[in-house]
Amino acid sequence: MSATVLFRRGRVIDPRNGVDGVRDVLVQDGKVAQVSDAPLSAPAGAEVVDADGKWVLPGFIDLHVHLREPGEEGKETVLTGCRAAVAGGFTAVVAMPNTKVVNDSGLVTELVLSRARAANLCHVYPAGAITKGLKGEELAETGELISSGCVAITDDGRPVMNAALMRRALQYATQFGVPVMVHEEDLTLSAGGAMHEGPTSTRLGLRGIPASAEVAMVARDLVLLEETKGRLHIAHVSCEGSVRLIREAKRRGLFVTAEVTPHHLILDDRAVGDYDTHAKMAPPLRADRDVEALREAIVDGTIDAIATDHAPHGVLDKQVEFEKGINGIVGLETALGLTMELVHAGRLDAKRAVELLSHGPAKAFGLPGGHLAPGAPADITVVDPSEEWTVDAHRFYSRSRNTPFHGRKQKGRVVQTWVSGRKVYADGQVKESR
Numbered sequence: 001m002s003a004t005v006l007f008r009r010g011r012v013i014d015p016r017n018g019v020d021g022v023r024d025v026l027v028q029d030g031k032v033a034q035v036s037d038a039p040l041s042a043p044a045g046a047e048v049v050d051a052d053g054k055w056v057l058p059g060f061i062d063l064h065v066h067l068r069e070p071g072e073e074g075k076e077t078v079l080t081g082c083r084a085a086v087a088g089g090f091t092a093v094v095a096m097p098n099t100k101v102v103n104d105s106g107l108v109t110e111l112v113l114s115r116a117r118a119a120n121l122c123h124v125y126p127a128g129a130i131t132k133g134l135k136g137e138e139l140a141e142t143g144e145l146i147s148s149g150c151v152a153i154t155d156d157g158r159p160v161m162n163a164a165l166m167r168r169a170l171q172y173a174t175q176f177g178v179p180v181m182v183h184e185e186d187l188t189l190s191a192g193g194a195m196h197e198g199p200t201s202t203r204l205g206l207r208g209i210p211a212s213a214e215v216a217m218v219a220r221d222l223v224l225l226e227e228t229k230g231r232l233h234i235a236h237v238s239c240e241g242s243v244r245l246i247r248e249a250k251r252r253g254l255f256v257t258a259e260v261t262p263h264h265l266i267l268d269d270r271a272v273g274d275y276d277t278h279a280k281m282a283p284p285l286r287a288d289r290d291v292e293a294l295r296e297a298i299v300d301g302t303i304d305a306i307a308t309d310h311a312p313h314g315v316l317d318k319q320v321e322f323e324k325g326i327n328g329i330v331g332l333e334t335a336l337g338l339t340m341e342l343v344h345a346g347r348l349d350a351k352r353a354v355e356l357l358s359h360g361p362a363k364a365f366g367l368p369g370g371h372l373a374p375g376a377p378a379d380i381t382v383v384d385p386s387e388e389w390t391v392d393a394h395r396f397y398s399r400s401r402n403t404p405f406h407g408r409k410q411k412g413r414v415v416q417t418w419v420s421g422r423k424v425y426a427d428g429q430v431k432e433s434r
């Protein structure tokens, strides 16, 4: 049930609508009803949220989440992933198709959507596969995927190595008005690599993945984008060379958007330390110069969104030799804290940080939400910007705990999450209504 709610005297940061100041926000019937400079009186029966000293924000939208259902429910399910999402302040997530069965058909899309309806916590938007079975050989039924509810197509986890196929995917997806989301990795350059190629990989004696494995594919796809006049979204950008190409493509007016993960903004390849598989992911953590370039790119608008690439894996996937460790880390419950590190360090202003987590992703994929104008869905995240806390992976709502950030001190925490005017997370508890 969505009640009448009054968020009182919070700092409302709504970048799309140019709002940054103390406001009252009234929510009715699952929508934002009023945003007011002057204090509002609470309608009879309204729940009042004292937001003094807190930030009242458009709900966060994560363009890149692995929910693992169907097929790997031991790592995550749609339900446990949605719990982790709302605990992290996310009111909407885009679910990657590299499940087992792959989401390359309307049937799997509908299954994910029905699990999301049953979870009834946050919005879940499935992404469908570009190619059947993610094999990179034959296009999946793009039209069927989109009419069943997919908001993008992607082979995430794998690149589309066949350029002709990629070109056709861009042509098709454009007709349906959805972005092609790409995992940029030239497999002939990354083959056998376990981490970024640089002094640290040399010291550890690990085969490296050069930055060119990503940059060369970004270059190829921007050429194809220009030719097809399609719509391209570049997932988890990790290096300086990619940033430079995307910046230039945007300047020339190509329809390209891009995301970066919190971990690529915070850590460099030295985090692999002593063969720590919790610092292993695709693309790998890069050099400090790349991290610096990514930080500049989120500020200047080259990057549109912070997306977590939440990638749950089991203990046995990680407690192995580094080369055998599986790629990926969970991210939903640490994204805000890590982003706030950049805000507190003066590297990112609060308004832009909020934009990267809300309006930026909404705009990139054409999703509802991401702002708080009257009439917008009442998807709202309340943050205490000064609460200090320590990441404890054992307390994650996610079914998996694979994070390099366990024990890290954070300042800034999600205190409440509201979806369509319903409180789904508060006081450290997910509020289920199934």
Ligand SMILES: O=C1C[C@@H](C(=O)O)NC(=O)N1
Binding pocket: 066, 098, 156, 157, 158, 183, 280, 281, 282, 283, 309, 311, 312, 327, 328, 329
């Ligand atoms: O692209 C990907 C896929 C993901 C996964 O675990 O599915 N893990 C990663 O680290 N990168």
